[in-house]
Amino acid sequence: MGATRGRRLRLAALLTVVGPGLLAGLSDDDPAGITTYSVLGAKFGYQMLWVLLVSTIALVIFHDLGLRMGVVTGQGLTGLVRQRYGVRIGAFATGALVVANVGTTCAEFAGIAAGFELFGVSRYVSVPCAAVAVSLLVIKGSFRRVQHVLLALSAVFVTYVVAGLLAHPDWAAAARGIAPTMPLTRDAIALATATLGTTLAPWGLSFIQSYAVDKKLTLEDLRYSRLDVVTGSALTGIIGFFVVVACAATLHATGHTINDAADAADALRPLAGSLAADLFALGLIGAAFLAASILPLSTAYSVSEVLGRPAAVNDAPRDALLFYGTFTAVTVLGAGLVLVPGAPLIAILVLTQVLNAALLLPLLVLMVGVARDHALMGSHRAGSAAFAVYAVTIALIALCVAALAYLSVG
Amino acid sequence: MLVLTEEIGQPVIDAEGHALGPLRELTVDAQDARASVVRIGVRRGRGELRWFPWGDVVSFERTGVLLGPGATATSDGAAVGQPPPNELWLNRDVLDAQILDAGGARIERVGDLVLIRVDHELRVVAVQFGAAPVLRRLGLRRLASRFASVSVQWHELHLVSGRGLATQLAAAPEHLDLLTHAQLASLIAQLSTDRASTVLGAVGAGRAADALRLAHPDVSSRVVHALPGPFDSEVLAAMPADDAVATLRRVSPSRRMELLDRLAPGRADELRELLSAEPGTARGLMTTEYRTAAVGTPGETLRTLLTSPPASAAGLSTLFVLDQNGRPLGAVDALDLLNDANPQPRPLPVLQADTPLNAVIRLFATHDLRNAPVVDREGRMLGVVAIDDILDELVAERLPGRSRYPHLLSRHRRNTGTGSAPGPGAGTGAEEGTEPTAAGGAAGRRGGRP
Numbered sequence: 001m002g003a004t005r006g007r008r009l010r011l012a013a014l015l016t017v018v019g020p021g022l023l024a025g026l027s028d029d030d031p032a033g034i035t036t037y038s039v040l041g042a043k044f045g046y047q048m049l050w051v052l053l054v055s056t057i058a059l060v061i062f063h064d065l066g067l068r069m070g071v072v073t074g075q076g077l078t079g080l081v082r083q084r085y086g087v088r089i090g091a092f093a094t095g096a097l098v099v100a101n102v103g104t105t106c107a108e109f110a111g112i113a114a115g116f117e118l119f120g121v122s123r124y125v126s127v128p129c130a131a132v133a134v135s136l137l138v139i140k141g142s143f144r145r146v147q148h149v150l151l152a153l154s155a156v157f158v159t160y161v162v163a164g165l166l167a168h169p170d171w172a173a174a175a176r177g178i179a180p181t182m183p184l185t186r187d188a189i190a191l192a193t194a195t196l197g198t199t200l201a202p203w204g205l206s207f208i209q210s211y212a213v214d215k216k217l218t219l220e221d222l223r224y225s226r227l228d229v230v231t232g233s234a235l236t237g238i239i240g241f242f243v244v245v246a247c248a249a250t251l252h253a254t255g256h257t258i259n260d261a262a263d264a265a266d267a268l269r270p271l272a273g274s275l276a277a278d279l280f281a282l283g284l285i286g287a288a289f290l291a292a293s294i295l296p297l298s299t300a301y302s303v304s305e306v307l308g309r310p311a312a313v314n315d316a317p318r319d320a321l322l323f324y325g326t327f328t329a330v331t332v333l334g335a336g337l338v339l340v341p342g343a344p345l346i347a348i349l350v351l352t353q354v355l356n357a358a359l360l361l362p363l364l365v366l367m368v369g370v371a372r373d374h375a376l377m378g379s380h381r382a383g384s385a386a387f388a389v390y391a392v393t394i395a396l397i398a399l400c401v402a403a404l405a406y407l408s409v410g
Numbered sequence: 411m412l413v414l415t416e417e418i419g420q421p422v423i424d425a426e427g428h429a430l431g432p433l434r435e436l437t438v439d440a441q442d443a444r445a446s447v448v449r450i451g452v453r454r455g456r457g458e459l460r461w462f463p464w465g466d467v468v469s470f471e472r473t474g475v476l477l478g479p480g481a482t483a484t485s486d487g488a489a490v491g492q493p494p495p496n497e498l499w500l501n502r503d504v505l506d507a508q509i510l511d512a513g514g515a516r517i518e519r520v521g522d523l524v525l526i527r528v529d530h531e532l533r534v535v536a537v538q539f540g541a542a543p544v545l546r547r548l549g550l551r552r553l554a555s556r557f558a559s560v561s562v563q564w565h566e567l568h569l570v571s572g573r574g575l576a577t578q579l580a581a582a583p584e585h586l587d588l589l590t591h592a593q594l595a596s597l598i599a600q601l602s603t604d605r606a607s608t609v610l611g612a613v614g615a616g617r618a619a620d621a622l623r624l625a626h627p628d629v630s631s632r633v634v635h636a637l638p639g640p641f642d643s644e645v646l647a648a649m650p651a652d653d654a655v656a657t658l659r660r661v662s663p664s665r666r667m668e669l670l671d672r673l674a675p676g677r678a679d680e681l682r683e684l685l686s687a688e689p690g691t692a693r694g695l696m697t698t699e700y701r702t703a704a705v706g707t708p709g710e711t712l713r714t715l716l717t718s719p720p721a722s723a724a725g726l727s728t729l730f731v732l733d734q735n736g737r738p739l740g741a742v743d744a745l746d747l748l749n750d751a752n753p754q755p756r757p758l759p760v761l762q763a764d765t766p767l768n769a770v771i772r773l774f775a776t777h778d779l780r781n782a783p784v785v786d787r788e789g790r791m792l793g794v795v796a797i798d799d800i801l802d803e804l805v806a807e808r809l810p811g812r813s814r815y816p817h818l819l820s821r822h823r824r825n826t827g828t829g830s831a832p833g834p835g836a837g838t839g840a841e842e843g844t845e846p847t848a849a850g851g852a853a854g855r856r857g858g859r860p
Binding site for chain 2: 016071073074075079082083086087088090091213216217218219220306307308309312375376378
């Protein structure tokens with residue numbers, strides 16, 4: 001009786017802190033993420049599954065840091081960067097985040113367009129409807145409502161697990177894929193770097209921190225919040241795993257090549273049945289919608305934070321004009337670019353990925369700098385052991401990027 | 411007039427003409443209302459900060475800082491040691507930190523600090539925020555000049571982030587007394603929970619209770635949840651019963667038990683009793699703090715009772731007249747005294763304990779009520795539902811965030827002329843002479859309380 005009661009209390013405490021970790025993690029499995037995982041599976045089969053494991057660990061480490069920084073300081077990432085490094089670096093980081101986030105939002109709406117087109121719905125219908133739905137949700141909804149809808153939306157990721165199972169993967173081969181081996185070719189390194197980059201995204205880092213601030217989590221909540229971060233990151237990895245497995249068992253086995261996630265859904269139809277293909281497409285739409293809500297939100301948090309303006313989903317629009325203005329501008333720009341006939345979409349998406357990758361390393365370094373700052377973090381300042389973990393992770397990502405740069409030039 | 415960001419980085423030169431490195435830091439004593447600079451910090455490259463007392467500074471010009479002959483660096487490179495904890499570092503703790511703009515009830519970020527020279531002192535007079543200082547620091551001077559610079563006087567400055575908050579609270583907690591209850595409530599709503607709890611700890615249980623009673627129950631519950639014991643129960647004891655109940659309803663069951671156990675037994679039983687009621691009913695909304703008189707009490711005595719100061723914390727403006735069995739027969743309102751020196755109780759509609767919220771709202775609207783007694787099956791009086799309890803329920807749905815406060819605040823500012831920065835809705839001069847709703851004391855309590 002007592003034990004059950006204790007467990008129930010712990011569960012209740014966990015449920016009140018759930019959100020930042022799950023949403024920031026799962027929104028990393030956006031169309032760009034699914035595309036990367038699909039290509040990883042289609043090209044290399046099960047061999048590079050271990051990259052997902054490494055990415056998931058990096059995700060846990062830095063999302064946990066972001067959340068802790070938010071809870072300890074009560075401030076978002078860009079605000080802290082401004083306070084620690086001055087207004088120039090703060091403005092530069094925010095500017096880069098805004099540009100990268102508009103591009104990424106555009107990628108999410110492109111994912112919505114592609115997903116619906118698989119079901120025969122025109123993008124001129126699906127994209128405006130999605131943009132309006134996202135805006136109404138955040139502008140009209142309270143924090144609690146927004147969180148409930150977004151968490152419910154995350155359930156759509158189950159479709160990837162089912163699609164993966166329907167593809168009848170070779171589990172023994174998948175297990176061997178956890179061992180870190182890879183061909184040292186430009187393609188393989190590029191995909192490994194892309195997987196790291198798409199899982200650990202700059203906007204995810206700024207989102208988790210600001211969202212934890214907006215949720216008003218306390219130091220006491222941190223213990224449970226860590227579980228939220230680990231669950232969110234683990235689910236992100238597991239979903240990625242099933243996407244890779246689905247593509248490895250079918251597309252790789254038959255030698256198909258694909259360019260994006262919509263291709264993958266289409267190619268799955270004759271190989272794994274139309275249910276698997278439909279589920280894959282449905283997952284793509286849900287994932288894109290989730291990320292299309294979170295990206296403008298993340299941008300609005302970052303811009304408001306750096307200028308020190310209120311940033312809370314509970315605020316009425318007229319009390320937080322900058323917050324909601326940024327949110328709307330990013331949504332309209334992202335959705336609009338997808339609808340402009342003849343817009344260089346591919347170029348925008350590629351440049352966005354490059355910008356996100358280029359932004360990630362400096363942003364991680366700034367984060368660690370803040371985490372080490374005694375004046376800001378007080379007794380929760382990152383110690384030398386934690387610093388070593390951050391440094392090794394950053395070095396690993398830097399190594400991937402350097403290897404890719406070397407192979408690209410050479 | 412100087413601004414901090416243009417002084418930081420200029421060379422510091424000792425009496426012999428040696429360049430000691432660029433100026434990196436200025437400190438002021440957090441207790442010093444005049445905010446005179448007491449120390450300067452110099453650092454070359456990535457080395458340690460070296461500190462010099464302000465007395466060593468011979469000249470402080472845009473071209474450089476000149477130190478006097480006594481200021482030759484000692485063996486460890488500094489003329490004085492680290493600043494004590496009560497000193498605020500202007501560059502690290504204040505610049506770019508978050509502050510409360512009490513006038514607009516919003517949190518802002520410091521864009522720059524304004525310094526003036528008075529005799530041989532250098533004093534901080536104000537901090538600037540908004541777009542202008544940010545653009546100026548980014549080198550976009552022309553663009554910056556298009557924006558009006560907004561500033562807060564140093565003595566009205568409330569630092570709310572990082573070390574600044576802790577230093578200011580430790581040095582001068584009475585500083586927060588300048589805030590009205592509504593301003594404090596707005597600040598609490600915007601701050602992180604742990605910081606909000608620190609601020610309330612500094613103002614004491616009475617003021618904390620006054621701020622939390624104005625705050626949204628979602629806010630008050632999350633903050634009370636985080637308050638340390640026994641301060642948490644002291645705050646709850648000082649809150650009006652209905653607001654304390656609204657707060658307790660929203661904290662976790664285990665925390666609720668813990669809080670109630672720490673209260674005085676009588677108060678705890680009263681709150682437990684109220685908590686046992688269904689939330690969306692008259693009994694769930696009511697307070698048990700009200701004043702009564704026995705039937706047949708002469709008008710003269712009623713008058714004396716009404717005009718005497720209330721015994722409990724709740725501000726009471728209505729007297730309920732009960733029969734021998736405790737059934738309400740009518741009420742006398744303070745307003746009735748205006749018309750009749752010896753007023754007679756007038757009949758009031760009563761609410762059954764289980765009347766649902768919607769029916770309560772209808773009754774209040776139809777009869778133009780400010781409060782109504784709640785009775786049990788036998789008609790005996792249990793408590794009072796006041797109009798503000800109903801508004802709390804309605805506002806909870808409609809205005810979940812900070813939107814609650816600006817109305818209170820702008821109204822207060824129109825009446826008192828306080829507030830340092832022009833904001834929307836300020837200074838219109840309307841509603842001259844209205845009682846400041848948000849101000850403290852019994853006179854400023856919400857009108858609807860019985």
